[in-house]
Amino acid sequence: MGNHGSPEGSARRRPEEQQLGPVLRRRSQVQEGSTTDQRLLDSAGPSEWVHTDPWRVLRIQSEFIEGFGTLAELPPAISVFGSARTPEGSPEYDAGVRIGSALVDAGFAVITGGGPGAMEAANRGAREANGISVGLGIELPFEQGLNQHVDLGLNFRYFFVRKTMFVKYSQGFVVLPGGLGTLDELFEALTLVQTQKITRFPIVLFGTEYWSGLIDWLKGTVIAQGKASEKAGVRFVGPTTAYALMQACGLVNDHLADCAFRDPATA
Numbered sequence: 001m002g003n004h005g006s007p008e009g010s011a012r013r014r015p016e017e018q019q020l021g022p023v024l025r026r027r028s029q030v031q032e033g034s035t036t037d038q039r040l041l042d043s044a045g046p047s048e049w050v051h052t053d054p055w056r057v058l059r060i061q062s063e064f065i066e067g068f069g070t071l072a073e074l075p076p077a078i079s080v081f082g083s084a085r086t087p088e089g090s091p092e093y094d095a096g097v098r099i100g101s102a103l104v105d106a107g108f109a110v111i112t113g114g115g116p117g118a119m120e121a122a123n124r125g126a127r128e129a130n131g132i133s134v135g136l137g138i139e140l141p142f143e144q145g146l147n148q149h150v151d152l153g154l155n156f157r158y159f160f161v162r163k164t165m166f167v168k169y170s171q172g173f174v175v176l177p178g179g180l181g182t183l184d185e186l187f188e189a190l191t192l193v194q195t196q197k198i199t200r201f202p203i204v205l206f207g208t209e210y211w212s213g214l215i216d217w218l219k220g221t222v223i224a225q226g227k228a229s230e231k232a233g234v235r236f237v238g239p240t241t242a243y244a245l246m247q248a249c250g251l252v253n254d255h256l257a258d259c260a261f262r263d264p265a266t267a
Contacts (some may be wrong), residue, residue, distance in 0.1 A: 080175075082117065084113075084178075086117035096125065099165060114134075114147060135154075139155060167189065168191060171202075
């Protein structure tokens with residue numbers, strides 16, 4: 001009698017058809033080796049698989065799930081960006097505190113990148129105003145964790161997952177003076193507005209002296225040469241004074257996204 005139904009008989013010759021989870025392999029595409037269950041239960045097997053792209057996809061998926069699950073019930077919120085190097089006690093830091101507080105008074109939760117500097121200032125203002133202070137941190141080799149004023153925090157491995165959370169759970173951005181990370185978030189949002197991936201999304205640049213050079217370049221070169229539309233969803237506000245602060249918060253509350261770059265003189 002044959003032993004075609006036994007494991008021993010199956011092992012003697014290569015099968016013509018092989019089912020590996022949802023994947024069907026036949027003829028020359030059949031692979032030698034163990035089954036998925038065997039590899040799962042083999043504790044002595046190689047561990048390099050945790051660094052492969054399929055495993056990274058699962059990590060990415062888990063970050064999206066964690067972010068969506070944590071932030072889904074967040075009330076209307078504004079994301080505030082700015083330099084991690086803004087020192088406590090500086091005018092920009094104090095402006096960040098006032099902005100965080102004013103946004104809470106206007107009925108918003110405050111979301112930041114969770115770091116020090118301007119981010120800490122906005123979180124501090126939100127916390128001191130008894131509002132919801134959110135920090136969305138990122139795994140970096142040279143910076144610390146979430147600042148002490150964050151009441152609801154998430155740390156991400158991947159920048160693009162974190163960016164999705166900023167945009168999905170914000171009704172607008174307030175952008176204080178900052179470096180490359182701040183510019184990255186700003187131009188990401190501008191691109192989404194420009195391409196109509198997001199609508200009715202105001203972006204407030206706070207601080208005339210700091211941002212006027214960028215605005216002049218965008219208007220005088222990029223827009224003037226037809227490389228971008230003037231209607232890019234940006235409101236430009238004046239000096240960091242109490243009046244400008246309330247102007248910024250008013251613009252955010254208006255939910256205006258269809259507006260031009262504005263000259264400092266007319267802000």
